[in-house]
Amino acid sequence: MSYRNVVNYLGAKTRIHELYNQIGGRIVICPDWNGNVMTSTCDGIDGSSFGLINVKAIETGQRDWFYNSYGGEDQFLFLPEDGMFVIDSLPQPSIIRMRRSVRLNTNHGNRAELDIIRTVRLLEHHEIHFVFGNAAAISLDQMDVSFVGFVTVNSIVNSAVRSPSWIHPVSIQIRGMFNSGQSTVAIIPFQPVNENELGLAIPVPVDTDFFGSSPHGRLRFLPSAVLLRADGKYRCQVTVSRKRVKPVLGALDFREGTLTLIAFDLDLPYSDESNQTVRAYNHGPSFPGEKDFAPFYEFNIFSLIHELPHGETQTLHQYTLHINADNRTLTYLIQEVLGVEYEQVYEKMMK
Numbered sequence: 001m002s003y004r005n006v007v008n009y010l011g012a013k014t015r016i017h018e019l020y021n022q023i024g025g026r027i028v029i030c031p032d033w034n035g036n037v038m039t040s041t042c043d044g045i046d047g048s049s050f051g052l053i054n055v056k057a058i059e060t061g062q063r064d065w066f067y068n069s070y071g072g073e074d075q076f077l078f079l080p081e082d083g084m085f086v087i088d089s090l091p092q093p094s095i096i097r098m099r100r101s102v103r104l105n106t107n108h109g110n111r112a113e114l115d116i117i118r119t120v121r122l123l124e125h126h127e128i129h130f131v132f133g134n135a136a137a138i139s140l141d142q143m144d145v146s147f148v149g150f151v152t153v154n155s156i157v158n159s160a161v162r163s164p165s166w167i168h169p170v171s172i173q174i175r176g177m178f179n180s181g182q183s184t185v186a187i188i189p190f191q192p193v194n195e196n197e198l199g200l201a202i203p204v205p206v207d208t209d210f211f212g213s214s215p216h217g218r219l220r221f222l223p224s225a226v227l228l229r230a231d232g233k234y235r236c237q238v239t240v241s242r243k244r245v246k247p248v249l250g251a252l253d254f255r256e257g258t259l260t261l262i263a264f265d266l267d268l269p270y271s272d273e274s275n276q277t278v279r280a281y282n283h284g285p286s287f288p289g290e291k292d293f294a295p296f297y298e299f300n301i302f303s304l305i306h307e308l309p310h311g312e313t314q315t316l317h318q319y320t321l322h323i324n325a326d327n328r329t330l331t332y333l334i335q336e337v338l339g340v341e342y343e344q345v346y347e348k349m350m351k
Contacts, residue, residue: 001049001053002046002047002048002049003026003028003039003040003041003044003045003046003047003048003049004045004046005049006028006038006039006049006051006053007028007045009053009055010028010030010038010053013058014030014032014033015030015031015032016028016029016030016038017029017030017031017087017096019093019094019095019096019120019121019122019150020093020094020122021093021094021122023146023147024041024042024043024044024047024146024148025040025041025042025122025147025148025149026040026041026044026045026047026148027039027040027041027120027122027148027150028040029096029120030070030072031084031085031086031087031096031098032084032085033070033072034075034076034084034085035076035085035098035100035118035120036069036070036072036074036075036076037051037072037073037074037075037120037150037152037320038051038053038070038071038072038073039051039052039053039072039073040073040148040150040320040322041148042146042147042148042322042323042324043146043324047146048256048258049179050073050178050179050258050260050322051071051072051073051074051176051177051178051179052071052072052073052177052178052179052294052296052298053070053071053072054069054070054071054177054294055294056294057069057070057071058070058071069175069177071177071296072176072177073176073177073178073320074120074150074152074174074176074318074320075174075175075176075177076116076118076152076154076172076174077172077173077174077175078102078116078156078170078172078173084100085098085099085100085116085118086098086099086100088117094121094122095119095120095121095122096119096120096121097117097118097119098117098118098119098120099115099116099117099118100115100116101113101114101115101116102114102116112158113158113159114156114157114158114159114170114308115156115157115159116154116155116156116157117153117154117155117157118152118153118154118155119152119153120150120151120152120153121150121151121153122148122149122150123149123150123151123319123321125137125140127149127151127319128140128149128321131151131263131319132248132261132263132319132321132337133336133337135332135333135336135337136261136321136323136333136336136337139323139325139329139332139333140323142325142329144325144326145323145324145325145329146323146324146325147321147322147323147324148321148322149319149320149321149322150319150320151317151318151319151320152174152317152318153315153317154172154174154315154316154317154318155313155314155315156170156172156308156313156314156315157312157313158308158309158310158311158312158313159311169305169306169307169308170305170306170307170308170314171302171303171304171305171306172302172303172314172315172316173300173301173302173303174264174300174301174316174318175298175299175300176262176298176299176300176320177296177297177298178230178251178260178296178297178298178299179296180230180231180232180282180283180295180296180297181230181231181232181253181255181256182231182255183231183253183254183255183256183350184229184230184231184251184252184253184254184297185227185228185229185230185251185252185254185345185349185350186227186228186229186230186238186249186250186251186280186282186297186299187225187227187249187250187251187252187334187338187340187345188206188225188226188227188228188238188240188249188278188280189224189225189246189248189249189338189339189340190205190206190224190225190226190240190244190245190246191205191224191243191244191245191246192205192223192224193205205226205240205244206226206238206239206240206241206244207238207239207240207241208226208236208237208238208239210237210239217229217349218234218236218282219236219238220348220349222340222344222345222348224339224340225338225339225340226238227345227348227349228280228282228297229282229349230251230282230297231282231284231295232282232283232284232294232295232296232297233282233284233285233295234282234284234285235281235282235283235284235285236281236282237279237280237281237282238279238280238281239278239279239280240277240278240279241277242266242277242304245266245277245278246266247263247264247265247266248261248262248263248264248337248338249261249262249278249280249299249338250262250334250337250338251297252330252334252342252345254346254350256324257324257325257326257327257330258322258323258324259322259323259325259330259333259334260320260321260322260323261319261320261321261322261323261337261338262299262301262318262319262320262321263318263319263321264301264316264317264318264319265303265315265316265317265318277301277302278299278300278301278302279299279300279302280297280298280299280300281297281298281299281300282297283295283296283297283298301316301318303316327342330342331343
């Protein structure tokens with residue numbers, strides 16, 4: 001579906017709110033669906049739609065644990081449940097602020113009250129420079145480049161009037177589901193293992209065995225990044241521990257000339273190899289002949305797990321940037337932002 005088709009479809013199903021700018025960037029948000037950013041475009045109302053829309057789940061209203069989503073490229077996930085956000089400020093063309101409350105049982109047998117505040121806004125040019133670097137900011141100034149960027153600021157506040165000194169540990173997860181493509185490759189940079197760490201119990205930089213061994217060609221390693229075929233044809237997952245992760249990852253669609261970049265907060269220092277921060281996943285049939293609702297790939301970002309005392313706040317920022325550009329510009333961007341070479345990715349994954 002085009003962005004226009006998505007907006008018309010969602011508008012017939014729930015309350016929506018759009019953010020937009022004067023250069024063709026648009027995103028659509030559903031406050032009643034947990035405040036999710038459902039999709040975006042960088043080429044105006046009739047441009048391509050980047051976020052996956054789970055039409056089957058929307059039409060049937062049936063969601064299980066794995067498909068606990070109507071789709072969307074920036075979903076706020078926090079147990080025990082999804083919920084409806086109240087718009088907390090007067091919506092503007094480039095920003096919206098939403099709020100909802102959650103109650104949890106504590107380890108002391110009491111009830112703790114949390115406020116969840118979610119702000120979504122389009123990125124300013126200086127923020128792109130700060131988050132993704134000077135290369136990205138300069139490239140976006142070219143006449144033949146179109147882009148859309150936004151940030152979600154996700155905060156959990158322990159706001160109960162009467163609260164125990166601490167509650168169950170809490171963590172924020174942001175899930176992004178994107179339309180897959182035959183020529184799409186996810187690129188997940190990591191900190192490589194150095195010689196001084198070869199004696200560690202877990203020297204591998206990433207975990208790729210969640211669904212068992214992947215068929216040849218679906219996962220490839222570069223010295224400081226793992227490549228995942230994001231074509232929606234086979235279930236495959238990559239996880240990166242907090243010690244190994246870098247605060248940026250992305251996906252490149254060679255056919256459409258589209259680069260998607262995701263950046264996020266990274267809590268440091270942290271030395272636990274087993275605590276994942278980033279998960280990249282390609283969804284598809286788990287066995288030959290299986291029918292599935294939709295092909296997609298996704299990125300999951302996890303904050304540190306905190307015991308949140310009364311009056312304190314935990315916040316996670318996530319930045320999403322989609323860029324349509326020529327091969328020369330994309331070659332420059334993935335080298336400067338993701339640290340990999342365009343030709344090397346193409347050779348390993350497309351041939």
